[in-house]
Amino acid sequence: MAEAQLFVSQDEFTCSVCLDTLTDPVTIPCGHNFCLKCITDYWDQSQEFFCPQCRENFSTRPALRRNTLLNEVIKKLKKTGLSSPPYKIYAIPGDVECDACTGKKFRAVKSCLTCLASFCQTHLQPHYEIAAWKGHKLVDPDRNLKEKLCEKHQKSLEMFCRTDKTFICLMCAMTEHDGHEKVELETEREGKQKQLGATLRGIRKRLEEKEKKLKETRRTVEEMKHRDVPAIMDGLKTRSLYDHHHQVTP
Template sequence: MAEASISVDRDQLSCPVCLDLLKNPVTVPCGHSFCMDCINGCWDQENQSGVYSCPQCRETFTPRPVLRRSYFIAEMLEKLKKIELQAASPAGPGDVECDFCTGRKLRAVKSCLTCLASFCEAHLKPHQEVPALKNHKLVKASKQLQEKICSQHDKLIEIYCRTDHSCICYLCTMHEHKGHDTVAAVAERNQKQDELKQIQKKLQQRLQEEEQKLQQLKLVMNSFKCSAQAAVEDSEKIFTELIHSIEKKRSEVTKLIRAQEKTELREAEELLEKLERQISDLKRRNDELNQLSQNEDHISFLQSFQNLCISSEPEDSSSISVCEQLSFDAVRKSVVYLFFDLKQRLEHFCNKEFGKLPQGKRRTRPDSHTSHQSLIH
């Protein structure tokens, strides 16, 4: 029997955290796979509540799942690496070309911030095997390596100027930025990373508060709908006991309730949409902050940090309040009062008129107290 072949895309075997091919792959209970170090790193950074989540789908697990190496995925990774080495694809439109390929340029898989060059799988091997090159900083293949070179001094940008909030090279500290408050980019990155965690913490707290408001509003709306339906049903029961001459009033009360219900629900739905938009914006910002926190490139991180973290905060919804008691009890009470008032008037009229009839022809009536109690219950 011929051996079955399976086509696997490289992206399918990439870690959602580091975006590189899986290393020591493990699969969490929801089915998503990660590098062992990446998923442990994510879970180690989470709070100590004992609840752990998948970085991709956000499904939560309690207690912390035991991670074991996925041998099936590991075998597929080995096969994929062999296939890529045997038939490396040339760089296409939008791909980063390998700087060391001669003739046909292959697609680069990594860029070195130390060498300021990009490498395909074959030419990347020295960085993985030569001890002197293993300390070089490798990132995802990028076309923007030139942006990491100072345009004035043609030196690697590796210093951050806190005075001017800009990334500079070491020669800049001797000229344009002389006397400024400067630190190594990696040191500033670590500080900003702590600030980023605080921002994320506040954002996640806001997100939880907004989601709680959303759930609370949904519960109130459901209770309000039930109350409105109960008011309509009670009105129907009461009005069906009345004579056909008040049929028009019954319809008017029903329309009044429905109109008020529609008005209140429309306002509640507008509030619901506003909360959903704000929650969506908070989630989007949280995703952007997550992506920024996972950026391995210190310079790119610092260049993006200012615009992302100093941008305007989402619209504050603290002024939004959710009314927890929406009902038609007042309408119901008014209708009951109207019913008894009309019924008493009707009984009084009937008793007065029945009294004029001969005793032998008087008709019996059900006890009024019993009738009232049956309507109430």
């Protein structure tokens, strides 16, 4: 009988603290796995004991025991090609780093305007799994998150006041901008994009018209050149015959 094949994702054997393949894996009460050293160091630096991945809180520090079965599986998979995460997902100069990574930082895939932090793919998972975090506002990685906060209320700038032409938060919308013409940022962005598109189309049309006129001018110049050359040549021949006649006449 053919041996069954098991297809697994490398993420299933990755520690969400160090983001490397699990070493001395331990399973905590919520069911998530970590390197023994990683979770030990993580809890040593905190007065509360919660899961770094799902954020479940434990009233007392859980006892840690190595997951022998998982450890053997990882050992066997390493022999068949399981390796550390590829270097390309580590943050390089110019990238937005994951704020939750310890040690070597991974590249962030999203920034959260609610948490005011950026997360790599692994540390972003709680935003998709935890009900309280699913409502957070996720955007493309942004290293200037604080600039997206209202200085007065420290809330996300989620609206645009067309009356005052400024970005505002929801608190601003209900207070000093009450009664003003306001729209959501996405609506304003789409409107600006349409205006920009119309402006660009107008510029392209004018450039095409100028290019067309330039080609017509060049064609006219070429036609004039070709039309005038025979006349010039005839004139030169007539002048030559005239000069020759006067030179031979006594």
